[in-house]
Amino acid sequence: xxxxxxxxxxAISELAARILTDxxxxxxxxxxxxxxxxxxxxxxxxxxxxxxxxxxxxxxxxGGGYGFVELALVLEAVGRATAPLPALATLVLGALPVAxxxxxxxxxxxxxGVIAGERHLTAALGxxxxxxxxxxxxxxxxxxxxxxxxxLTGVKTLVPAASLADRILVPARTGDATTVFLVDPAAAGxxxxxxxxxxxxxxxxxxxxxxxxxxxxxxxxxxxGAAIVARTVELATAATCAIQAGxxxxxxxxxxxxxSSREQFGAPIAPFQAVAHRVxxxxxDTEAVRLTARQAAWxxxxxxxxxxxxxxxxxWAADGAHRVVHAAQHVHGGIGxxxxxxxxxxFRWAKHHELALGHATDHLRALGRRLAAx
Numbered sequence: 001x002x003x004x005x006x007x008x009x010x011a012i013s014e015l016a017a018r019i020l021t022d023x024x025x026x027x028x029x030x031x032x033x034x035x036x037x038x039x040x041x042x043x044x045x046x047x048x049x050x051x052x053x054x055x056x057x058x059x060x061x062x063g064g065g066y067g068f069v070e071l072a073l074v075l076e077a078v079g080r081a082t083a084p085l086p087a088l089a090t091l092v093l094g095a096l097p098v099a100x101x102x103x104x105x106x107x108x109x110x111x112x113g114v115i116a117g118e119r120h121l122t123a124a125l126g127x128x129x130x131x132x133x134x135x136x137x138x139x140x141x142x143x144x145x146x147x148x149x150x151x152l153t154g155v156k157t158l159v160p161a162a163s164l165a166d167r168i169l170v171p172a173r174t175g176d177a178t179t180v181f182l183v184d185p186a187a188a189g190x191x192x193x194x195x196x197x198x199x200x201x202x203x204x205x206x207x208x209x210x211x212x213x214x215x216x217x218x219x220x221x222x223x224x225g226a227a228i229v230a231r232t233v234e235l236a237t238a239a240t241c242a243i244q245a246g247x248x249x250x251x252x253x254x255x256x257x258x259x260s261s262r263e264q265f266g267a268p269i270a271p272f273q274a275v276a277h278r279v280x281x282x283x284x285d286t287e288a289v290r291l292t293a294r295q296a297a298w299x300x301x302x303x304x305x306x307x308x309x310x311x312x313x314x315x316w317a318a319d320g321a322h323r324v325v326h327a328a329q330h331v332h333g334g335i336g337x338x339x340x341x342x343x344x345x346x347f348r349w350a351k352h353h354e355l356a357l358g359h360a361t362d363h364l365r366a367l368g369r370r371l372a373a374x
Contacts, residue, residue, distance in 0.1 A: 001295065001298060001299075003291065003294050003295060003298060005073075009069065009070060009073060012052070012055065012066075012070050012073050012074065013073040013074075013076065013077060015050055015052065016047070016050075016052055016073065016074045016077035016078075017077045017080065017081070019043065019046050019047060019050060019052075020043065020077050020078065020080070020081035020083050021081060023040070023042070023043045023046060024040060024043060024081050024083050024084075026342045026345075028040075029082060029083075029084060029345070030340065032084050033084065033200045037163075037164075038084045038200060038201055038202050039084060039085065039086065039164065040083065040084055040085060043083065043085065044085055044086075044117050045117050047074075047085075047117065048115065048116055048117025048118075049117075051064060051115075052074050053090075053091065053114060053115055053116075053117055054111075054114065054115030055070045055071050055074065056068055056070060056071040056091070056095075056096065056099075057095055057096075057099050057111055057114070057115055058099055058107070058111070061107055061108065061111040061112050061115065062111075062112050062115045062116075063099075063111065063115055067301035068096075068235070068238070068297050068300045068301040069294070069297045069298055069301045071091060071092070071239075071297075072238065072239065072242040072293065072294065072297035073242075074087070074091075075087060075088065075091075075092075075239050075242040075243045075246070076242050076243070076245050076246040076249075076290075076293075077246060078243055078246060079242070079243035079244060079245060079246025079247040079248075079249075079250070079349065079353075080246035080247070080249050080250045081246070081250075082199075082247065082250065082342075082345050082346060082349050084200075084201070086120055086122070086160065086161035086164055087243075088160065088236065088239050088240065088243065089120070089121070089122040089123075089160040089161035089164075089165070090114060090119075090120045090121050090122065090161060090164075090165075091114070091239075092232075092235050092236050092239040093121070093122050093123035093125075093160070093169065093232060093235075093236055094110075094114070094120070094121020094122050094123060094165070094167070094168075094169060095110070095111060095114045095121055096232070096235055097123070097169060097180070097219065097228060097231070097232050097235075098110050098111060098121065098169075098182075098219065099111060100231070101180075101219050101220040101228050102219055102220075105216065106182065106216075106217075106219065110166070110167060110182075113166070119166045120161055120164040120165045120166055121165055121166065121167055121168070121169070122159060122160055122161045122162055122164075122165045122168050122169070123159075123168065123169035123170075123232055123236075124156035124159045124162070124168050124169065124170050124171075124183075124206050125156070125171065125229065125232070125233065125236075126156060126157045126158045126159075127139065127154070127155065127156055127157060128155070128157040128158075134171060134229050134230075134232075134233055135171065135178055135225070135226040135227075135229040135230050135233075136173075136178065136226070137154065137171045137172055137173055137178060138154060138173070139152065139153065139154025139155070139156065139170065139171070139172040139173065139208065140152070140153050140154060140172055140173050141172035141173065141174050141179060141181065141213070144212065148215075149212055149213055149214045149215055150172075150174075150181065150212070150213045150214075150215070150218075151210050151211065151212055151213075152170060152172050152181060152183065152189075152208045152210075152211040152213055153208055153209060153210055153211075154172065154208050155205065155206070155207050155208070156170065156205070156206040156208070157203075157205050157206075158195075158197075158203045158204075158205075159192075159203065159204045159205070159206045160201065160202075160203055160204075161202075162185060162192050162202075162204035162206055163185075163192060163194070163202065163204065165185055166184070166185075167182045167183065167184060167185075168182075168183045168185055168206065169181070169182060169183075169219060169232070170182075170183045170206075170208070171225050171228075171229045172225075174222060174223060174225075175223070177222075177223035177224075177225070177226065178223070178225035178226040178229065179218060179220075179221075179222050179223055179224070179225040180218070180219040180220060180225040180228050180229065181213045181217055181218060181219065182213075182217040182218075182219055183208070183211060183213060183217070185206075187211055187212065187213075188211070188212070189208060189209040189210045189211040189212070190206070190207070190208060190209075190211055191206075191207040191209070192204045192205070192206060192207075193205040193207070197352050198348050198351045198352045198355075199345070199348040199349045199351075199352040200348070201352065233357065234300065234306060234307070234310055235300065236357055237296075237310050237313075237314055237357045237358070238293070238296040238297050238300055238306070238310050238313065240314070240317065240353050240356050240357055241289070241292070241293035241296060241310075241313040241314055241316075241317040241353075242293045242294075242297060243349075243353055244289060244293070244317040244321050244350065244353040244354070245286070245289045245290040245293045245294075245317070247321065247325075247346050247349045247350050247353065248282075248285065248286040248289045248290070248320070248321050248324045248325075248350070249286055249290070250346050251282070251286075251324050251325050251327075251328040251343060251346040251347075251350070252279060252282045252283055252286055252324065252327075252328065254328065254342055254343045254346065255279055255282070255327070255328040255331050255332065255343065256279060275331055278327045278330065278331055279327065279331065281323070281327065282323065282324045282327040282328065285316075285320040285321070285323050285324045286320075286324055288316050288320050289313075289316045289317055289320045289321055289324070292309070292312050292313040292315075292316045292317075293313045293316075293317065295309050295312075295313065296309040296310045296312070296313040307366075307370070308367065308370055310363075311363040311364075311366045311367045311370075312363075312367065314357070314358060314360075314363040315360050315363045315364055315367070317353060317354065318354040318355075318359050318360035318363070319360045321350045321353070321354055322350070322351075322354055322360075324350070325346055325347040325350040325351075326347075328343050328346065328347070329343065329344075329347055
């Protein structure tokens, strides 16, 4: 396994970083966070113009035809900039499952719009219960009268970008199996209730009350949704780790700049042994978060079994990132808890992604079960 980036991959990473850094300085992000949408529409359009939104989507629909590694590099840049964009929701939760499992009509209807930055997608995986995994939902889909489509009833929680989405991927029980449906959030019977995450991102409760869905809106085959959902969770978890790697890179950079200019006893605090050791530890943790995240992305892109690599990556993205942002806060002292100061934003982003799609203990237990099974 060679995780060295190619020249082309480095160019993709640098282009994404340049757009996000130029267009989203700290003051601009603060303005967006104070608004209702939590969405930098102009920056999303710039990413589309640079052909970065469709990197991992099929060339037949205008995409770049690259793999998950290239998409993960863009997501790292999103995390590094703490950019308020629906990148994970649209590009990973929505577009990748449609590209992998959608039929020709579904792909033609949705993917070109995503690539152009004009359409948004997301998936409603959670239901607020840790007892049932996403591939075994409590939401129910029943056959409509005359076998003309389906009727969905249930509640989904913590759905990102639901207010922006043109379609939401909704797993539902169909008898003893699971099927994934493409639901229009503007359809009759759909209700959205907005909540805010630790990083300020809107996450929605999606209520489905007898929502009519056509047969043409089944993603993949009826009854084959469990595998689609499991695959989507893998992709989303690896994507979350990639974003977290970017967040972890931003926090020590801010801390290093601060420690180099902050003086105590007539000298910058950066050379002080306690400060230098703390920042060095944060750097080591950041490299571990990045390495394990890229390993998970590489295995997914190569079509190899990635379950163990994803669990390891998420463990580092939780525990390692926790140490990184706490070190950044402590070195900054009182200003580190000022919500107007950029380092506090990295803390809130890191905590959001630490808890998303399973915290450290969940993934440590998954690793333990795999080791015990031999």
